[in-house]
Amino acid sequence: MARSRDSQLAVARTLEALLATREIVITCGSGGVGKTTTAAALAAMAAAHTGGKVLVLTVDPAKRLANALGLEQFGNIETSVPAELFEAAGVEARGELWAAMLDTKQSWDELVKRHARDQQTREQILANPLYQNVTGKFVQSHDYIAMERLYEIHTSGRYDLIVVDTPPTRNALDFLEAPERMADFFSSRLLRWLIAPYRSRMLTAMSKPFYSVADRILGSQFLQDIAEFFVLFQSMYDGFVQRARAVERLLEDHRTTFVVVSTLEAAPVREADFFIKALDRKGFHLGAVVLNKVLPDYFLDEGVTQSARLLNADAAKVAAQLPPVVAKVDGIEAPPGREQENLERVLREVGESFLNYRVVATREAEQQAELAAVTDVVATAPFFDRDIYDVDGLLRLGDTIWR
Ligand SMILES: Nc1ncnc2c1ncn2[C@@H]1O[C@H](COP(=O)(O)OP(=O)(O)OP(=O)(O)O)[C@@H](O)[C@H]1O
Numbered sequence: 001m002a003r004s005r006d007s008q009l010a011v012a013r014t015l016e017a018l019l020a021t022r023e024i025v026i027t028c029g030s031g032g033v034g035k036t037t038t039a040a041a042l043a044a045m046a047a048a049h050t051g052g053k054v055l056v057l058t059v060d061p062a063k064r065l066a067n068a069l070g071l072e073q074f075g076n077i078e079t080s081v082p083a084e085l086f087e088a089a090g091v092e093a094r095g096e097l098w099a100a101m102l103d104t105k106q107s108w109d110e111l112v113k114r115h116a117r118d119q120q121t122r123e124q125i126l127a128n129p130l131y132q133n134v135t136g137k138f139v140q141s142h143d144y145i146a147m148e149r150l151y152e153i154h155t156s157g158r159y160d161l162i163v164v165d166t167p168p169t170r171n172a173l174d175f176l177e178a179p180e181r182m183a184d185f186f187s188s189r190l191l192r193w194l195i196a197p198y199r200s201r202m203l204t205a206m207s208k209p210f211y212s213v214a215d216r217i218l219g220s221q222f223l224q225d226i227a228e229f230f231v232l233f234q235s236m237y238d239g240f241v242q243r244a245r246a247v248e249r250l251l252e253d254h255r256t257t258f259v260v261v262s263t264l265e266a267a268p269v270r271e272a273d274f275f276i277k278a279l280d281r282k283g284f285h286l287g288a289v290v291l292n293k294v295l296p297d298y299f300l301d302e303g304v305t306q307s308a309r310l311l312n313a314d315a316a317k318v319a320a321q322l323p324p325v326v327a328k329v330d331g332i333e334a335p336p337g338r339e340q341e342n343l344e345r346v347l348r349e350v351g352e353s354f355l356n357y358r359v360v361a362t363r364e365a366e367q368q369a370e371l372a373a374v375t376d377v378v379a380t381a382p383f384f385d386r387d388i389y390d391v392d393g394l395l396r397l398g399d400t401i402w403r
């Protein structure tokens, strides 16, 4: 279904075009590949060049990036990134960049507040010790709440574009399936069976043995907390399930697209590949693949490689043609007598190291070609010599993938 609606949109050939036609962009991929950085860079580029009001919804950004975006103490609050930061980077932004972080606990509290049928239920849930403990650790709670929060912000209509960063999931599918599983969980028979005795305040013959053993092992207070928690949560069931289904529909919607981020190392590529297939199976739109920290093209250049081969094979000859080594570098005196030999060794190693990088770059190029076959947009960002932690850095990275 998503496919046919999707075909109504012109095929985007660049990230710029892709983002101009979508309302939600979700970056996903293996751990540490640059999801948060890419999400922030894309949002900054859209705010700078396309215009409108753009929000980047981040998960656990590196501290320096969070600071740069003004996210330090704000938690769930959406905060405006000052236009001066764009000006300092030499760009006059056409639109506005906003940023928010995902605070799992706070988001769950807000969800309960919205869905609880009355004041008393709401307070009971929020005060339940298990709830307090479980919201952080609940299976899928983080994945689900990210989607839920996205839904809430999107529905509010406050932004023209929302770029969503995703948490490092153990399994990429967890994230996509979180709404579905959440709905299934709350409507599951197991759950109903577990809480039934507490609902009726009467143990059934079937569950009695289970409860008496569980009581001895876990303590009855613990079991009661669990049961109360689920009974209370069940009272929110309808709202919850409807909501989870709505979140799922939003993920399939033609206004939403996914950007898979990966480096070209073997493991992240495997995961990216797996993720791309999963998106396809679920009918979600794969908008682009961003390959991050990619080696520069010159490693594949024949002329440059020939120079490296020469250095490696004939270091002595090259060293002989160089002017005499300066005896003192950075204030350090070189021990006399072996300058020529030392120089030779360094040149040989440099040549060899280049050739090793070339092997990696060749493999990267092959993997890149394979990934290019599955999507209309493949963008590559180089490995920058410093971390990316401010608007200037985001725009520099953004420039390499935007057009
Ligand atoms: N192209 C790049 N060049 C240099 N450094 C980069 C590049 N892209 C990202 N980084 C740096 O790599 C680190 C990891 O990036 P980031 O936090 O975006 O990854 P992530 O995929 O969100 O990680 P996680 O899975 O832990 O959430 C950061 O310190 C970031 O500044």
Ligand SMILES: [Mg+2]
Binding pocket: 035, 036, 037, 059, 060, 061, 165, 166, 167, 168
């Ligand atoms: Mg991250």
